[in-house]
Amino acid sequence: MTESQYITHQTIVVAGATGHLGTLIVKELLARHAHVKALVRKDTPLSKTAPLEKAGAMVIPVDYQNTVTLTEALRDAQCVISALSGLREVIVDMQSDLLKAALNAGVPRFIPSDYCIDYQKLPNGSNRNLDLRREFAVIIDNTPIHTTSILNGMFTDLLKDQAPLILPKLKRVIYWGDADQPMDFTTIANTAAFTAAAALDSQAPRFLRIAGEVATIRDLQRAASRAYGKEFGLWRIGGLGFLATMIRIMRTIAPAREEVFPPWQGMQYLHNMLSGLPKLEPLDNARYPEIKWTTVREVLG
Numbered sequence: 001m002t003e004s005q006y007i008t009h010q011t012i013v014v015a016g017a018t019g020h021l022g023t024l025i026v027k028e029l030l031a032r033h034a035h036v037k038a039l040v041r042k043d044t045p046l047s048k049t050a051p052l053e054k055a056g057a058m059v060i061p062v063d064y065q066n067t068v069t070l071t072e073a074l075r076d077a078q079c080v081i082s083a084l085s086g087l088r089e090v091i092v093d094m095q096s097d098l099l100k101a102a103l104n105a106g107v108p109r110f111i112p113s114d115y116c117i118d119y120q121k122l123p124n125g126s127n128r129n130l131d132l133r134r135e136f137a138v139i140i141d142n143t144p145i146h147t148t149s150i151l152n153g154m155f156t157d158l159l160k161d162q163a164p165l166i167l168p169k170l171k172r173v174i175y176w177g178d179a180d181q182p183m184d185f186t187t188i189a190n191t192a193a194f195t196a197a198a199a200l201d202s203q204a205p206r207f208l209r210i211a212g213e214v215a216t217i218r219d220l221q222r223a224a225s226r227a228y229g230k231e232f233g234l235w236r237i238g239g240l241g242f243l244a245t246m247i248r249i250m251r252t253i254a255p256a257r258e259e260v261f262p263p264w265q266g267m268q269y270l271h272n273m274l275s276g277l278p279k280l281e282p283l284d285n286a287r288y289p290e291i292k293w294t295t296v297r298e299v300l301g
Contacts (some may be wrong), residue, residue, distance in 0.1 A: 009241060010078040011035040015098055016050040017057070021115065022083035032054045032196055056215050064094045072099035078103075079109040081197045086260055091132040092139070099140055100113065102220070107145070111199060112136060114149040115191055117269070118209070127262070127268045148204040151280055152191045153184025153211050156299045159220070163266065166224050166300070172235040173224060175217040176243040177233060177274040182282045184211035184273075185252035187294045194251060209280035212293040220296060225299035228296035243271050284295040 012029050016022040017038035021135045029036045036057040040049055042063075049059045057145065060073045064165075074080060078093060080102045084090050102110055112133070119130040119137075140147050161165055166173055190212045215223070224232040237243070247267045256262035272278050285293060 006109065008202055009035065011031055011037065011076055013037045013039060013074055013077045013080045014057075014083060014111065014195075015039045015080065016083035016085060016097060017052055018044055018084055019057075019083055021085075021188055021192055023052070025081060025195050026052055026057050027055055028196035029199065030194045032200060034196075034200060037073065037077065040270055042301055055136075057233040058068075058150065063180050064097040067097070067101055067104065069082075069099065071104040074101050074107050076104065077107050080107050081111045081195060082113040083115075084113045088132055091129075092136050093134050096139055099143065100147070103143060103145060109146045109148065109199070109202075109204075109234055109291040110140065110148065111195060112140060113147050115155075116154055117153055117272055118151055118280055120159060120207075121278050122272060123129075123298055127265075127272055129265060129269075130272070147206060148198055149207050150191065150195050151207060151209045152186035152194075154186075154269065155191070156212055156223055156294065157188045158187070159296060160299060162196040165217075165270070165272070166220060166230055166232075168224070170235075171230055171232050173221045173232055173270060174235045175235055176237050177237070177240040178269070178276075181274055181276050182214050182216055182279060184209075184214055186212040187297055187299060190291060190294055194288060195293050197291070201287075208284045208287065209282065210285055211280055211283055213256070214283075215285065215296055215297045223295070223297040223300055240271060240275060243267065243274070247271065 014026050017026050018040055021092060026036050026038055038052045038057040038059045040059055041061050042061040053059050062070050062073050064070060082095055082098060084094060111277050114133050116130060119134050124131055138139055177238045198208055221234055222230050247264050250264035
């Protein structure tokens, strides 16, 4: 990237700054000498805001439904980054409030809270959380603001304890479908670093696609075997049709509609990835060469 693209000392706003990803984005921006405004909800405890202030960010408590004060908070910013997490009231409604304020304040660029597989390639109804991101994409694409979405596949960190693929106690990697289907994995830290660089890149395109590692189920098996020092086997539960049936059953018996990541939501994400439909192509890893990509093996330990 040329020097004219990457300009430091810009003012960047981060919404959702107290979350894991948001906090890392703030730190990456500060490391790149940006001026950071960290938006937090008014009831956010001091224990979450104090570390941001200590790091050098300007913490601004906001009411997202108060357009006047939210617009003022975004004044003079070159880019708004959303790291907000939630369901419709957050991804569609709250981000729309943030977008309206950004437009009112004359902010030229916006990075929405996508950070996922390529939802453009998936049919409606295949993933609730991605349906919401696609809905907001339609809204923002009907405005003049310069938008950049970061697509990073699955957070590699989830393989350590949350995504039910690698089972250390059983020494198995479980899966559905094809064990040779390539999938995209990127750590939260790498995603934060790339997002910060993109926020300072005036020529960043509408979509940027990254993967810390492109890995198949067999690659995960090899990585787990090396990380844990014992041979892992593969356990095919069934085809993708069987996984879809499991998802329907889980949504019926444990709907948890108000939870952002109920078990069936994670299963939807796995189904999407294992289908190959949302594979990220082409990858933009080389756009910011200072970023060192973390592999699955490194995450597993």
